Amino acid sequence: MGLPWRIAIDGPAASGKSTLGQRLAAHLGYLYVDTGVMYRAVTWAALRRGVPIADEAALTGLAETLDLDIAPPTVQDGRLYTVRVDGEDVTWDLRRPEVDAAVSQVSAYPGVRRALTRRQRQIGLRGRVVMVGRDIGTVVLPEADLKIYLDARLETRAWRRYQELQARGADVPFEAVLETMRQRDALDQGREVAPLRPAPDAVVLDTTALDIEGVFQKVLDLIAARCRETSHVAG
Template identity: 40%
Template sequence: MAIDGPAGAGKSAIAKIVAKELGYLYIDTGAMYRAITWKSLANKIDFRDEKKIIEMSRKTDIKLVQSDDKLKIFVDGKNVSEKIREEFVTKNTNTIAAIQGVRKILRDKQRLLGRNGGVVMEGRDIGTAVFPDAEKKFYLDAKPKERAVRRWKELKAKGKKVSLKKIAEAIKRRDYRDRHRGISPLKKAKDAIVIDSTGMTLKQVAENILSGIRE
């Protein structure tokens, strides 16, 4: 099952609920790009050196481990679940995600994870590039202002002081980059069910998706 959509649309939270309800494995593909970004930054690799980043990506072991209601991300055996969510990683992930060689390597890893089915995979190109033949596809969206508020509340709950205005501007920039990326841009699959989650609770959105699956 594929769930795509822009930043702040609630993909991760919804995908976790749906996967738990169905007894499926939840896979956050965005975390994989964040993992490569984190490792590139940690190793001080010049982002202009795409060849080096691609080679590093090929040799990197990324594991996604479901623990209770949390998805833990391991890079070469190290738990980086919190580190990959840091703002400096978020700001640079789009640059790494735009590298064709990196996308190919991670797409192959994602296909291996989902090859046996029973998976809820969320990202930006799951229904269009990773699993174009997915049994069910959903495109989750929400108005930019609401997506910014959600992100602001999420960071605030973690004790981080952030500006709502800056988050809104960052989401606007990210939307543009995601939609205009030359490789696997963010777009709705032709056969995807579109859900505008503006004004909806997580439970309502999850119920909509589960209803769509059971139809």
């Protein structure tokens, strides 16, 4: 009784949003939507097709027409979902360093954000959804019943991403990952349209010293407390 119908999870790169969102959605039996992969898919497609990252009009057109499919995992390789572009499985390609380096610029374009926000909002308004991104609580689903903002120290997040890349065989120096993430934070927080920031009514959780189990339990405790409050008010 009283479970939040729509849950928004925001935060910077490698703060633990995707893993928490997937775990929470599975626990509640809700739909899990990682909106960040949509921006990554547009970025990957632009790089693959030779569309200049500086061409906002072309990228907006790509975002409006891209054949993009996000489905539950089809391969047991640690992925949280399967992403296909034009029928091709690009799930891990979306985490490549060149996509990391360009995705914040692509996602800053108003036209790209409008195109993808429309898709995201249509999904979110159906309810029974855990939606993850950088502007869910502030722009995509401001009416979300529960808003969570995950954060962690820059160095901690860079180390998490570095370990993820190493596990997949990518030979990228830690310093390069750290610098890319520092630049991405600056772009995400400084863009004019939907900058990265907690919603005024979001619960902010610092995950620097927490593993995923610790974060997951904190959120479950938060949901349980909200349910008790709802029951008390209803009674």
